[in-house]
Amino acid sequence: MLVPENTKCECGHQNAVGTVLCESCGKPLLEELQKADTPLEMRYDGVARRSQKTNPSIIDRVWNFFSSVKIAIYLIIITFLTAMLGTIYPQENSFINNSEPWLYYEQTHGLPGKIYYALGLSRTYESWWFIGLLVMIGTSLVICSLDRVLPLYRALSKQQIRKHHQFLHRQKTVYRGEVEGNAGEWVDQFAAQLKRKGYTIHTDESGAAMLAEKNRFSRWGPYINHIGLILFLLAILARSIPGWQMDTYVTVPDGDTVEIQGTNYYVKSEKFTVDFYNDEELPDSLKGKPRPKNFETKAVLYQCVQDCSDPLKSPQLEEVTRHDIGVNSPLQYKGLKLFQFDFNLTPRLNAVHPVLVDKTTGDVYGPFDLPMKDSALVHKLGPFTLELYANYMEFALDSEGKPTTLSREPNAPAFVFTVKGPGLKPEGEPYMYFPMQKDKVRFSQDSINRALADRIEIRVDGMENVDFSEATTFLNVRMDKALSFLWVGGIISMIGLVMGTYWQHRRIWLRIDEGKLSLGAHSNKNFFGLRAEIAAALKKTGIEVEPKRLDNGGNNA
Amino acid sequence: MNLVDFSSDAFIAAFFLYCIAFMLYVISIAGRKWSNRDPVEHERKWSRIAFFFSSAGLAAHIVFFITRWIGSGQIPTSNMYEFLTFLGMAIMLAYTVIFFLYRKPLLGMFALPLTIIIVAYASVFPQEVQPLIPALKSIWLKIHVTFAALGEAFFAVGFAAGLMYLLRVIDFKDKSKSGRRAQFWVEFCLYSIMVVVGFIVAVFVFRGMGYEAQFTQEKVNIDAKGIATTLTETVHYTLPPIVQPYNSTVDHVGAFLNVNEPLFEAPSWMNGVNAGRKLNTVLWSIITGSLLYGLLRLLFRKPLGAVIHPALEGIDPDDLDEISYRAIAIGFPIFTLGALIFAMIWAEIAWGRFWGWDPKEVWALITWLFYSAYLHFRLSRGWQGLRSSWLAVIGFVIVLFTLVGVNLIIAGLHSYSGV
Known part of the structure; x- marks a missing residue:
């Protein structure tokens, strides 16, 4: 059976269990603390915190x-140590197209790479234990702050x-002397000096005891900072909600x-352009090397207004905005952002407009429209008819000598037509057509x-x-x-940080008996700074004391 | 003469002014024991002169920065040379701010050599103006880099004061186990600084001699379609090759000390094209640094820490501890803003993601977490004096790794500055 601790101070104030210094007069309550004469621990002014309950339950x-x-610091240390591990080799997410990361x-x-992958360090920052650490830091932020x-x-x-x-007498900054x-x-004289330094003065009715205080608001800085950080962490977790993030x-x-x-x-994309620096603009060591000056995509954004998911009809589009996308200048529309990521300057053949020549008569028919993709199946040209039999994007012959296509990009397009017309077989004759001159030669058309x-x-x-x-x-x-929650969190956190670090909460108590x-x-x-302020104010009242002499030892954080 | 050339002259002037100021600080401390003078008066007078010279150096440095900016039309923080010179300037600015808060000029005895080393290290990198690539054309280049560097500069001042505290309080006559351990690590810090100095010395000595060596490395790559391509790359050495790149052939090697071939080949796991050269540079830094350190040991016949320790007597260690903490506390919000928040805003604008776990981002976060642990240790757990100073020293090692080490060893997206 626990005996209730006597927490009543001699001044008559009833303190909560766990109180170190009387909430009213500041006298140490614990007996061993009363006997010592070391400087007092002034953290949280010695009041009881929620975590100092006797008889704790599971939740407690x-x-x-x-x-x-202490736990919070350990969590921070473990987090940055494990974050270091993730930078030894590139993370998996830094590869754009790599379906076999283990091979990489x-x-x-x-072998170290194999072990790295096997340990899951190639996905350090998405791992359950790393996210777990962040969640624990977040929890610690909330509870540490509320508790104090x-x-x-x-x-x-x-x-x-x-x-x-x-x-x-057991503060870290103390002065004891005689006043005539x-x-x-x-x-009053001393208080006037402190007032000029921005202190708020409280004196009791006798006039012989005083409390001067300034910048109390800076005490809330760390908590405001922590609120911002919590918001920031929540915003990061919210990104895993479906539909909140797209990439x-x-x-x-072009076109x-x-x-x-x-x-x-x-x-x-109406047009993509890239400019390079010319040699006059470059220092000697970079001359002759291509150094890009600017990338730009003239982009137009459309919204589909009708026939959007009907595969048989082409969608009806309506322009909503246009922007010249640069590296530091994305197109933005209602939360959607388009960023310049990369480019390819290899020209791509879209369509040709060829003619058909009858070599026996010398007659020319056409031109007709022949796009590389989705061409019309039949082209009528004078007395001739071209029926599209097959269409290859990147023509090649496989190991058995049969025609095949290597990709779906028109790098080496080829068409096989069945040609019908005067002097030809009624069922038609096959004709192979390579639009690009290099392919004509390579495959001997x-x-x-x-x-x-x-x-x-x-x-x-x-x-x-x-x-x-x-x-x-x-x-x-x-x-x-x-994103907006993230920025708000960042701003709140910064405000708290500045409040807490660039100002100090200072209090001076005195009594004359x-x-x-x-x-x-x-x-x-x-x-x-506190010692310097007190010494300067004392000096004005005729008491000369070196600031350093006010130091009563202890940890002067 | 154009403005960029003029700025280079201003830079050299700043460098020499810093060197003079450093010597004056040494005089102001070491001269206290000279005869026919009042030590307090001597220190006051000479540290004032020294502060005047370091401020003149800072002024010349600012002239360098502004004229180079105007002359090149872009803020000079876009490659390694420009960034490191800016960092040196920021350290001097941070030192000046701390000076006006505490009026303790003697901190300059440690802040100045730090600036001098960083500025000299900057000069190792190509100094020409390189026009900006599209990714860097943004207002955030100015904001992000300057704030991040200023925050780091305060950490550097915290490091200088922390190291000074350690040298001041660690008793070099203490024979106990913990005493020896503390002495060893302080000496190790000083040795590491000598290795960095050794790197700079080696680079400039061999550059002065016009030393060159060249290797060709062949690398076979097999692409997704199973086609093997051979990539041939040449590697230039400016330091005599102790190690040659892995799997490379010698094109030509200048003779040094009558040796005209490399001694070793880099191990196979160092197969990057520049890995062999980097390893070679590290070896040269260690050799030169060790030589310098050995010479100083021969000269003084005791550990360097024990040489500096008595000179610092009379400086209040509590003040050093407070200054170290205060510099870090001032730098922390600036660093948070510059290296994390502004970095995230820029990353969002340029790449469409505010955070991508890129090595540079991760290391900025590691730095931030380390210093937040430092502040919690100090403010909530009462870590002060020795422990706090050690943390300030370790913290700055992390800062340096984030700034330079990541680019040298890990690279990633932030590799604009060719090292």
Whole structure:
């Protein structure tokens, strides 16, 4: 059976269990503390905290665990040590297209890389234990703050002016001396000096005891900072809510309009341009090397208004905004952002407008429209008919000698037509057509087409009949609904940090008993400045003392 | 003469003014024991002169910064040379702020050599103006880099005061186990500083001699389609090769001490094109640094810590402890703003994500977590004096790694500055 602790002070004040210094007169309550004469621990003004309950329940134990600053520091240390591990090798998410990351680690870094991957360190920052650490820090932030801020607020909002001698003489900054003449007059004189330094003065009715206080607001700085950090962490966790965050990439060749997956939007690149520095602008060591000066995508954003998901109809688009996207200048529309991510300057063939030549008569038919993708199946050209039999994007012959395509990009396009017309077999004759000159030679188009090559020819007259995109731009599409919460959290945290570090809460207590002055002073940090202020004010009242002499030892945080 | 050339002259002037100021600080401390003078008066007078010279150096440094900015049309914080010179300037600014708060000029005896080393280290990197690549064309280049560097500069002053505290209080006559351990680590700090100095000395000596060596490294890559491509890269050495790059052939090696071939080849796991060169540089730094350290040991015939320790007698260690803490407390919000919040805003604008766990970002976070642990230890757990000073020293090592080490060893997205 626990005996209730006697927490009543000799001044008559009833304190809560766990109180170190009487909430009223400041006298130490614990017997061993009364006997010592070391400087007092003034943290939270010695009031009881919630975590100092006797007889803790399970919830109390969890609360006590997280309310410990020691635990908080350990959590911080473990977090930054494990964060270091994640930077030894590149993280998996830094590869854009790598479907076999385990191969990368083993091939590039050998056995250590294999172990790194096996331990899951290649995904350190997405791992359950790292996120767990962040959540624990967040919990610790909440509980540490609640455990301390409320008792501290109570202690600071009802302060007693006249303090116990033990309290005054065991502060870290102390002055004891004699005061001649009227005590009240001296206190007024001294108070006037402190007032000029921004202190608020409270004197008791006798006039011989005083409390001077300034910058109490700085005590709330750490808690405001912690609130900001909690908001910040919550915003990060909120990003895993479905629909709060989007991160995709679109590839847009010049002139194309591409759907942004997962949205109702389409983006068109009217033109992508890249400028390089010329040699006059570059220092000697960089001359002759391409150094980009500017990237720009002239982008137009469309919204689909009708026939959006009907595969048979082409969607009806309405322009909503346009912007020249640069590296530090994304296109923004209603939370959707398009960033310049990469580019490719390889020209891409979009369409040709060839003519058909009847070699026996010399007649020319056409030109006709032949896009690389989704061409019409039948082209009628005078007496001739071209039926599209097959269409390859990147033509190649496989190991068995059969035609195949290597990709879906028109890098080496090829068309196989069935040609019908005068002098040809009624069921038609096959004709193979390579729009690009290099492919014509490489795959020897004329010998594939054999006799037909002497009868007809499909050719493009002049560059005006070639339609191609000069460049392709890669855009990163992002949406992040948690962003505004994040910034608010950051701002609150910064305000708290500045309040707490650039100002100090300083208090000076004094009492004069029969000409004997007892002065004790406390600052939550920077005692150097506090001592200087007191020494300067004492000097004005005729008491010369070196600031350093006011130091009563102890930890002067 | 254009403004950029003029700025280089101002930079050299700043460098020499810093060196003079440092010597004057040494005189103001060491000269207290000279005959026919009052030690207090001597220290007061000479530290004033020294502070005047260091301020003149800072003024010349600011002239360098402004004229280079105007002359090149872009803020000079965009490559390693420019960033490190800016960091040196920021350290001097931070030192000046701390000086006006505490009026303890003797801190300059440690802050100045730190600035001198950083500024000299900056000069190792190419000094020409490099026009900005598109990613850096943003107002945030100015805001993010300057704030981050200023925050780090306060940490540097905290480090200087912390190291000074350690040298002041650690008793070099103490034969106990903990005493020896403390002496060892302080001496190790001083040795590490000598290695950095050794690196700078080695680079400038061999640059002065016009030393060159060149290797060709062949690397076989197999791409996704199974096609093998051979990549041939040449590696230039400006220091005589102790180690040659892995799997490389010698093009030409200048003779040094009649040795004209490399002694070793880099191990296979160091297969990056520049890994061999970096390893070679590290080896040279250690050799030169050890030589310098050995020479000083021969000269004084006792540990360097024991040489400096008596000179610091008479300085109040509590003041040093307070200054170290205060510098860090002032730097912490500036660092938070510059290296984390502004960095996140810029990352959001440039890359569309405020945070991507890029090595530089992670190390900025590590620095921030370390100093927040420092502040909690100090303010809530009462860690002061020795323990606090050790943390200030370790913290600055982390800062240096974040600034330079990440670019040298890890790289990632933040590799604008070719090292």
